[in-house]
Amino acid sequence: MNAKQLESVSGPVEAVNAKGIKVLGEWANVSLYHPINPMPTQGELVELQLERTDRGCWINTCKIVGGQVSLPPGRPFTPRQ
Numbered sequence: 001m002n003a004k005q006l007e008s009v010s011g012p013v014e015a016v017n018a019k020g021i022k023v024l025g026e027w028a029n030v031s032l033y034h035p036i037n038p039m040p041t042q043g044e045l046v047e048l049q050l051e052r053t054d055r056g057c058w059i060n061t062c063k064i065v066g067g068q069v070s071l072p073p074g075r076p077f078t079p080r081q
Contacts, residue, residue, distance in 0.1 A: 010047040043068040
């Protein structure tokens with residue numbers, strides 16, 4: 001059995017939906033086994049521990065480390081389905 005390979009990522013939350021969080025241009029899924037409470041909001045600074053599998057990128061832990069930051073203007077946000 002392989003040990004979990006966790007990756008640390010930190011930055012501002014670019015978008016949030018019921019299924020995950022977008023940080024550094026990449027969506028990470030909320031796991032049923034590691035619920036997030038409270039869920040961060042767009043613009044908050046977070047530190048995530050991620051686990052990558054063949055089924056996607058999953059959040060193992062989420063820590064809110066800072067308040068709202070201004071995100072640079074960019075493409076309009078389109079929620080994923």
